Amino acid sequence: MSVLVIGAAGAVGKRLIGALASRGERIVAVDKAPELPESIRHLVMHAETNKDVRDFYTMQRIFQRHRFVHTVWNLAAPLSVETARNPKIAEQVTINGMRNVLWAMYEARVKKILFTDSIGSFGALAPRESCTARWLTEHPMQDPGSDYGRQKRGVRRLLKEFWNAGGDPRWAVLPGVLHSESTWGHGTTEYALEALLTAANCLSGKQETFQCPIEPTVRLPMIYVDDLTRGLLALQDADESQLREPERGYALPGVSFTAEELFKEIRFHVPSFEYNIQIDQNMNTFANLWPDTLSTSEPLRDLGYQSSVGFRELVFKVLIAHRDRLMT
Known part of the structure; x- marks a missing residue:
């Protein structure tokens, strides 16, 4: 089969x-x-x-x-x-x-x-x-x-x-799905991936300023x-x-965070990380429509699923994987 x-x-x-x-x-x-x-x-x-x-x-x-x-x-x-x-x-x-x-x-x-x-x-x-x-x-x-x-x-x-x-x-x-690959797609939540990739570039000596396309206080669910x-x-x-x-x-729940929280955590690892706010109307409209968090009880009850990677670990995993890939 x-x-x-x-x-x-x-x-x-x-x-x-x-x-x-x-x-x-x-x-x-x-x-x-x-x-x-x-x-x-x-x-x-x-x-x-x-x-x-x-x-x-x-x-x-x-x-x-x-x-x-x-x-x-x-x-x-x-x-x-x-x-x-x-x-x-x-x-x-x-x-x-x-x-x-x-x-x-x-x-x-x-x-x-x-x-x-x-x-x-x-x-x-x-x-x-x-x-x-x-x-x-x-x-x-x-x-x-x-x-x-x-x-x-x-x-x-x-x-x-x-x-x-x-x-x-x-x-x-x-x-939104977070990972360590160089490309993924062109969705709204990809802003977080692009920010992490920009930060990894800073670690490898390529200083850039990230342009955040959504309001920095909007909370979005990620996994x-x-x-x-x-x-x-x-x-x-x-x-x-x-x-x-x-x-x-x-x-399928994971973690939820705002762009502000993400950038603060990135700067814990990469103090030189810089960003500006440059709103993309399509992306920002989507971000404001979507829920802040997803329920955890139904997938745990019926599927035995719960997320295992928290916010700080997630940021660290993605950032270091990008850095290692860029330096090879």
Whole structure:
């Protein structure tokens, strides 16, 4: 039996494939890129590259070729800022792409699919503290304030229909993801990664001033990538009887902090770190819509998941990893 990962070359896809391979899973990797990154090429059993999730017949043929797939991860979706720049293409990938995948799965009689939702699904009316994925299912018509959030809502609607048809859909609401790679994506919470990379450049002798694109007092939920991977695998592995949340959606909590708190912690390690405030209207709008913290009780109760990396450790891990990479 195999796990099929769509969007395999993306940031989450690469980490997920590494974790799946380390425990002996047979992986079919699907991506629109002409080839997989070298870091995961040797980890997959089959690579389906140059494949566009927007083409139903392409998805159909992939499932016909790989008859032993038991679980699907659909990670094909642009990030918040990318969606704001080109919402029509983002909708084709996010919603139409998921519809194509679900149709192909239904034909192939594959039941389990997992999807990474986002804090971008929450709008101004969402709770600021201990926000749950359940709130999204209980308020299906709330306005998330962005095309990005509305497209995620469209995917959740498709997953609910798939569940009613006998499928096993599961989804995780992701906060901002912090890691030590040189690039990740173009989302709102990436400001924290860019600040840490700027600080690492200072350590290696390249003095720069970071331009902060959001209000420095806005608190946002974040998660270290190792915690994220553990949470995603816990959601995949959970027996259906364990999943007590409506529509099987779970927020994956990590830590929450403001830009001011981040910069103060960075200066503890890098006193020469400097920043200015240069507001990006798109990013700042998103940041002010999203909750401050995510609930910890539901993922702990049903998935046995809780974050293990705290704020200070997270900053240190990312900063030192960037420094070491820049100095090699």
